[in-house]
Every structure is written in structure tokens, then in C-alpha cells.
Amino acid sequence: MERVFHSPRAVAGALSLAACVIASAGVLAASNGRIATLDERIAGAQKVVVASARSVDAGWRENTYGDRLIVSRVLLDVE
Secondary structure, rough: OEEEEEEEHHHHHHHHHHHHHHHHHHHHHOOOOOOOOHHHHHOOOOOOOOOOEEEEEEEEEOOOOOOOEEEEEEEEOOO
């Protein structure tokens, strides 16, 4: 007869591992390993501009769920 012991720590670890495996499988399925060309990126756009970044201001913000996020505000020089 086989006895299996389940500790809360072991169950939590197994669930975390399963979540990581499932998440990484979804990411791999969504990407084919190829970078989109400029023409492919432009194809679905409503507007395309050529710009360079004049300045970047990064800071912490909090979303409606209470998550702390790094947000970058970029001032662009549009040609």
C-alpha cells in the first residue's frame, strides 16, 4: 500500500509550477519566433508617423487594481 503525504507547501509549489508551465506554453504558441517586418506593422495601422524621442520621463503609477507600474512618458519630435 502506497502512502502520499501532501503538505500545503508542496501543493502550493506544484500549483505554481503548473501555472508557469501553462503560461509559458501559451507564450510559445502565440509567437512563431519571427519579428514582424515594417510593412506588416504598417498594414493594420490607421496612421503612421516618423518621430524621434526628445525626452523620457519615467515614474511610478498605480492602476485601479492597486498594482505599481513603471510608466514612461515620451515627448516625440514628429517629422
